[in-house]
Amino acid sequence: MWSMSLAHGQNAALDRELAAVAHDPALPLASLSVLALRAGQVDYSYQTGLRQLDRPATGVGPDTLYRIASISKMVTAMGVMKLIEQHKLDLDTDVSQYLGYPLRNPGFPEREITLRMLLSHTSSLRDGAGYYWAGEQPIRAELTRGTPSMWSSMAAPGQFFTYANLNWGVIGTVMEQVTGERFDLLMQRLLLQPMGIHGGYFPPSFSDAELDRLATLYRKRSTDTEVWDSQGPWIAQVDDYRSGRPLSALPASYQPGQNATLFSPTGGLRISAQGLGQLMQMLLQHGQYQGRTILQPDSIRLMFSQQWLFDGRNGDTEQGQYGSWGLGSQRFGRLANGRDRLVEDATFHAVGHLGEAYGLLSTFAVDLERGNGMIVLIGGLGRDPALHPGQYSALTRSEERILTALYRHITRPPRPEPGR
Incomplete structure (x- = not known):
């Protein structure tokens, strides 16, 4: 399935372009893994760099697992759509009914909050009070204490788009409540295992082989400051398990539905470019993968359909990064x-999701109509990306160069013939 169909010379030219980006002295990348689909099939794969920079034998491959940051939200949303198909969830039901306690914005206590709002970032939840809570404290205590920075005081639920990671902590907890299953195990059962995809949301449960394939994320920046040193060493940020297996922070008494932020439905999925390519193929095959039905075609259409469109005043685009949103997906x-x-x-035009955390930059973008798509996983940055902004987008310049190269060589639709 992973053989390449382009002529060797064309592949070599694209290889050189991507290598020039990854090894650019102005903004070097710790590692890079890309995959491109054309007409529904994997057409190109390229990797460079190391999973652990102090170990020369740890070269990155298409099966290298990365913590993909917010693309995790889109994958979590696929699990939500599966539960909707099973009639365990409904997009427009008050999520308080699933949680077993009222979830209300204190400024708008009469307004229900629904899964549709959570999935489209219009719930009025905000990240100001955090979106991850460790230990045995149930998330209920955080969601119901009325902390002002957790809620919009200006816009009622359903009225205003603001990207908020906390939405996905609530979504994961709802998923646990209606199934009685731990979030990470639920996502394995619903999606990852049926498709034969390695990785998951909880590294302590990984096999030794999966941990060996996991890339450490790096920056030339300390983990506790915003100070970059482009002449200094690469500093491991997350997923550095060279000294031993990851320890579980999961309380022994944990019960599903208490606090799914422990599994980071918002950003904690470890998956490879190859695994993301499998998910992309499933979407392009209308929910089918290797003879199995993973999602119904209607679920895919609904998930990527427009739920919010910026009209000039109904949302925060974060300097133009967000213009339209589906259900757990960016348009x-x-x-x-x-x-x-x-x-x-x-x-x-495409749909999918972006990710950014701990030095990683990631893109999952697919043109569902033409069957073309691009996956990019960058394992770390050697210099402050703010010094190298994109020229025509809200991305970094490195991302622009990589995505435009893939587009020109692989995913651009064929030009119409003269006279047509």
């Missing part, structure tokens, strides 16, 4: 100024 290239696009060609 790229919808803003008039183009800052939410991915490639230099402003006519390219």
Whole structure:
């Protein structure tokens, strides 16, 4: 399935372009793994760099697992759609009914909050009070104490888009409540295991082989400051398990439905470019993968359909990064100024998600109509990306160069013949 179909010379040219980006002295990358699909099939794969930078034998491959940050949200949303198909969840039901206690914005106590709002970042939840709580404290205590920084005081649920990681802590907890299953194990059962995808949301449960394939994420920045040193050493940020297996922070008394933030439905999925390619193929095959039905076609259409569109005043676009949203998915290239696009060609539209955390930058973008898609996993940055902003988007310049190269060589639709 992973054989390449391009002529060798064309592949070599793209290899050189990507190598130039990854090893650019101005902004070097710790590692890079990309995959591109054309007409529904894997057409190109490229990797460079090391999983652990002090171990020369740990070269990155298409099966190297990365903590993919917020692309995890889109994968979590696939699990939600599966539970909707099973009639265990409904998009427009008050989630208080699932949680077993009222979830209300203190400023708008009469307004229900639904899964549709949580999945489209219009719930009025905010990240100001945090979105991860360790230990045995149930998330209920945090969600019901009325902390002002946890809620919008200006917009009622359903009225305003603000990207908030906390939405996914609530979503994961709801998923646990209606199934009685731990979030990480539930996602294995619903999605990852049926597709033969390695990795998951909880590294302490990984096999030794999976941990060996896991990439450490790096920056040339200390883990507790914002100070970059481009001339200094690479510093491991997360998933550095060279000294032993990861320890579980899960309380022995944990019961599903208490606090799914422990598994980071918002950003904690470890998966490879190859695994993301399998998910992309499933979407392009209308929910089918190797003869199994993973999702119904209607679920896929609904998940990527527009739930929110910026009208100039109904949301925070974060400097143009967000223009349109589905259910756990971003819709790229919808803003008039183009800052939410991915490639230099402003006519390219796609759906998917971006990720950024601990030095990682990630992209999952698919044109569902034409069957073309791009997956990019960057394992760390050697210099402050703010010094190298994108020229035509809200991305970094490295991301622009990688995505536009993939688009030009692999995923760009064929030009119409003269006279047509």
